[in-house]
Amino acid sequence: MATINFYNTLTRQLEEFKPIKKGRAGLYTCGPTVYNYAHLGNLRTYIFEDVLKRVLVYNGYRVKNVMNITDVGHLTSDADEGEDKMEKGARREGKTAWEIADFYTAEFLKDLAELNIGRPDLLPRATEHIKEQITLVKKLEKNGFTYRTVDGIYFDTSKLPGYGRLANLAKQKLRAGVRVDIGDKRHPTDFALWKFSPPLEKRQMEWPSPWGTGFPGWHLECSAMSTKYLGQPFDLHCGGIDHVPVHHTNEIAQSEAAAGKPLANYWLHGEFLVLPGGKMAKSADNFITLRTLTERGLLPLAYRYFVLQTHYRKPLTFDWRALRAAQNGLQHLYQIIREWTEEPAIGCAEFEARFLTAVNNDLNLPEALAITWELIKSGYPASAKKSTLFKFDEVLGLGLREVKAEAEPPLPAAVQTLVKERDAARAAKDWGKSDALRQRLERLDYEVRDTKEGTKVVEKNRR
Numbered sequence: 001m002a003t004i005n006f007y008n009t010l011t012r013q014l015e016e017f018k019p020i021k022k023g024r025a026g027l028y029t030c031g032p033t034v035y036n037y038a039h040l041g042n043l044r045t046y047i048f049e050d051v052l053k054r055v056l057v058y059n060g061y062r063v064k065n066v067m068n069i070t071d072v073g074h075l076t077s078d079a080d081e082g083e084d085k086m087e088k089g090a091r092r093e094g095k096t097a098w099e100i101a102d103f104y105t106a107e108f109l110k111d112l113a114e115l116n117i118g119r120p121d122l123l124p125r126a127t128e129h130i131k132e133q134i135t136l137v138k139k140l141e142k143n144g145f146t147y148r149t150v151d152g153i154y155f156d157t158s159k160l161p162g163y164g165r166l167a168n169l170a171k172q173k174l175r176a177g178v179r180v181d182i183g184d185k186r187h188p189t190d191f192a193l194w195k196f197s198p199p200l201e202k203r204q205m206e207w208p209s210p211w212g213t214g215f216p217g218w219h220l221e222c223s224a225m226s227t228k229y230l231g232q233p234f235d236l237h238c239g240g241i242d243h244v245p246v247h248h249t250n251e252i253a254q255s256e257a258a259a260g261k262p263l264a265n266y267w268l269h270g271e272f273l274v275l276p277g278g279k280m281a282k283s284a285d286n287f288i289t290l291r292t293l294t295e296r297g298l299l300p301l302a303y304r305y306f307v308l309q310t311h312y313r314k315p316l317t318f319d320w321r322a323l324r325a326a327q328n329g330l331q332h333l334y335q336i337i338r339e340w341t342e343e344p345a346i347g348c349a350e351f352e353a354r355f356l357t358a359v360n361n362d363l364n365l366p367e368a369l370a371i372t373w374e375l376i377k378s379g380y381p382a383s384a385k386k387s388t389l390f391k392f393d394e395v396l397g398l399g400l401r402e403v404k405a406e407a408e409p410p411l412p413a414a415v416q417t418l419v420k421e422r423d424a425a426r427a428a429k430d431w432g433k434s435d436a437l438r439q440r441l442e443r444l445d446y447e448v449r450d451t452k453e454g455t456k457v458v459e460k461n462r463r
């Protein structure tokens with residue numbers, strides 16, 4: 001097998017990937033909290049993780065990928081405080097927390113499909129693994145890492161040598177003398193393992209435990225479910241960069257304190273998608289979803305292409321114009337493939353070798369895309385280029401094999417509405433209204449044609 005190098009957050013260097021079991025890779029990716037749609041930032045991270053998985057498969061590994069679905073109520077801040085996200089979602093929509101979880105899990109899976117993100121092999125839900133989480137807390141209690149406060153059972157981070165190694169917390173220590181409100185916690189970095197339901201309040205999601213009725217702390221599920229399905233240690237663990245200082249740091253602490261061995265060997269983190277004005281966050285109102293894009297006439301795969309143009313360890317600023325340019329680039333690629341009518345034949349070994357080197361070098365997709373375009377412009381016969389391009393697409397996931405003879409981008413929702421209204425007007429023989437709608441469509445730069453199937457529109461600046 002070829003050498004693959006990844007940047008391991010744990011050691012802060014590029015390392016050669018050496019699997020625990022020959023030819024196999026266990027991969028755990030932190031999944032969504034299903035109280036709202038995924039935003040484009042979340043989806044950037046899932047695309048990075050999908051590329052990671054595809055690169056491993058491309059190299060011949062059998063990958064087992066587990067992604068948790070956080071469907072249990074957690075509090076809205078890393079500090080175990082604030083509102084419960086699931087119950088907040090439930091109140092917002094007048095549904096139960098369970099209905100909210102089911103709805104947004106289904107929406108999340110649709111997003112994955114539209115972005116050609118392979119579905120993880122297992123999608124365990126936190127609420128279906130309460131028993132495993134309680135078992136883990138019991139182990140920690142037995143090993144002397146827990147203490148009780150009025151509102152829950154906490155992990156005592158001072159008892160674990162090396163706590164915070166992943167984030168280099170010792171170096172960037174909370175400055176001495178700075179007072180932080182830590183409530184009843186003994187140390188600022190201590191975190192909840194089990195939270196008690198507030199007295200006199202019945203929560204929608206709560207479970208009995210040896211310590212009292214309540215719900216798990218939000219890092220617990222990942223430690224419990226990753227090791228249940230992948231063993232301990234397993235090969236690779238990833239997430240967005242925000243998970244380094246708290247969530248992953250605490251997953252490592254719990255799992256190491258419970259089992260006395262590492263949780264995972266390689267930790268990979270994707271940088272954030274940012275808006276020109278700052279970060280995109282699910283709890284803020286400034287989030288853009290995949291649906292927002294399709295309503296504006298953009299293809300989900302154009303977003304994937306946009307994301308692949310930047311290395312996963314670099315911040316990426318969201319920008320509508322750059323996204324449109326990515327869509328044009330992708331459509332240009334589709335058009336080239338449409339024009340290659342030859343059957344794929346023996347590929348271009350030289351380009352395939354270079355592509356493999358790029359993707360195996362810490363997932364250098366910007367380079368891999370540059371090689372892809374170089375291949376397209378090269379003098380090889382179309383049959384060879386097509387074969388190699390289809391191979392590349394096993395990593396790129398841009399749907400190149402599925403390019404149809406005449407694929408059209410979806411119409412913006414506003415345009416679709418006008419088309420429907422015009423069809424209705426014509427059905428009602430309201431020619432005045434039908435003409436007015438034609439003019440409105442033309443003002444939006446669409447050419448309007450009447451066909452047997454109804455109104456057809458074509459963007460004027462496209463062929």
Ligand code: AMP
Pocket residue numbers: 030031032033040041042043044045238239240241242243270271272273274279280281282
């Ligand atoms: P959450 O549902 O908030 O737990 O986030 C799901 C995944 O998206 C995690 O891996 C986060 O690290 C990641 N994430 C959150 N915000 C962003 C962002 N703006 N850009 C990239 N990844 C993000």
Ligand code: ZN
Pocket residue numbers: 029030031222247251
């Ligand atoms: Zn996690």
